[in-house]
Amino acid sequence: MAFLEVKHLSKKYAGNDFYSLKDASFTIDQGEIVGLVGKNGSGKSTLLKCIAKSQFPTQGEILFQDQNLYAEEDMLEDFGIMIDPVFFPQISVLENLQLFLKIHQKEHYSNNIKSILELVGLWDARYRKPKDFSFGMKQRTALALALITEPSFILLDEPFVGLDPIGVQHLLQILKNWAQTKKTAMLVSSHQLSELEELCQRFLFIDRGQISEATPAEQKTILIELALPIQETELAQQLANLGARSSSDQIVEIPTDILLSERNQIFQLLAQAKLIKGVLSKRDHLETLFVED
Template sequence: MNTTAHYAQGPSGPAQEQTVLEMQGVSKVIKGKAIVDNLSFKIQKGEIVGLLGPNGAGKTTTIRMMTGLIRMSGGDVLIHGHSIRKEFKQAISQIGAIIENPEFYPHMTGYDNLLQYLRMSDGAGVSRIKEVVELVGLQEAMNKKVRAYSLGMRQRLGIAQALLHSPKLLILDEPTNGLDPAGIREMRDYMRRIAEVEGIAILISSHMLAEIEQICHRAVVIQNGKLVTVTQLTEVPEARSEVALAIRVDKIEAARTVAGALQGVKVTGADEAHSELHVQLPDGAVPELVAALSEAKVGIYRITENRQSLEEDFLKWTGGNRIA
């Protein structure tokens, strides 16, 4: 199955296409059971992609294979053109990741924690600390001890740490978990800035579908270790062949008759109590429908476009299995 859907809330797409992550038929078999089965997809430079799936879909196993924490049974993972199998050191050097809650020395300042990590990294200079701190908005907290940091600040410090060696790919597992709405919004803004300013590809595994819908360019949905769909989350007007409308009118039966008589217009239902007609039609046929209703002396009070949310489509793709 290879479905593509389109949503309005996502950010604009990456300006330049350059493959940073390529999953090539990746599989993982444990005790004769396929946990991940022939999984293939790509992520481009500057792109933010969500990895979604019900509980037990294979998301964590997939991320662990990407980062070299466990071996794959088949296939390969390329990071900026380097094979995890054949060029492990070069491939891993291109990844920054937060798989679980980031750990720091609580008695040390944020700056000293980053400096300590920097000393263990190859190639990065002290000036890089200033760059990553600005990317995540922690300038005012660098001289504070980490034990005084909020959860959101620790998450951002973890991202700063993961960016110190200038990776091409940033992998985040539940980056907004436990954050309040303000913290979630801040995290969303910082991830967008990182993708835009650094050109880093970001893969986010999350159970918060509304957040994925708002921040990601695309979503990769897996179930039982297999790819279900790769879904476009940014709005591409020319790709939308049909729209679903709810039209509030003064004469519901007359409106139903008029709409049903037009070629390409499908009446999908009606809300008699609110005098609202539901139709599905080609995007370009909307003016024709409005003109036909007006000619038939049907008063139009409101036209609303009905969009399926990512959650609604997720439940459809996974047969009603909710995300975890």
């Protein structure tokens, strides 16, 4: 049983003639950290907000520990959520955390306040009010609220914004440690690729509302960037028969463990069709997802 399962999830906003999220399906296991990667406007926020129940999907369902996330009001009780900063700007950071714990009847986590505020670099600013904060400090306040109760599932949108390099490394270590020792599962969206690569075991690529799953960053593959998409063509079928696979519209992945003769045939077919635009590393592939069309 998957810890979180998203099944054929779609979202179409009123007045739009397109889907912001289309037929998304994936699973996340307990203790797994998954990165969510895509351009601005690709559907990342829509997906996160559907999981957080701040947007309701047009179609599909989300299961958390095999129960429909929308079936009961308290299904997010064990979630930590940082998507849009949500706090009371007129009271101090310390008061925000205390009030959050009181509202959720989790005051037994009060002993975490100092360590969490130190983690996000706000302990010295604990008596200050977020209304006077920079964007980065507001992000850190939201991050503290997401982590304070040590949830079993965490949704994080740009969690590294506003942290200094020491704070980033400390947060990475904490999140990896929680995944290993507390079996905390996480879905993390960020434009900071180095941090995602260090943190995540797997990636979900999202483009125009559609999700494709990526193999782990360390898997040995050759990535070929194509000049044109080839989906549903005879060439695509020929490449698939030789062991290549498409991870997005214009990316072909070639596993390095296939026969050398098959690998050469794949390159030959692409070269004959004049489709090879470049050969990418996994890091290059991630970066292309943030380049606007």
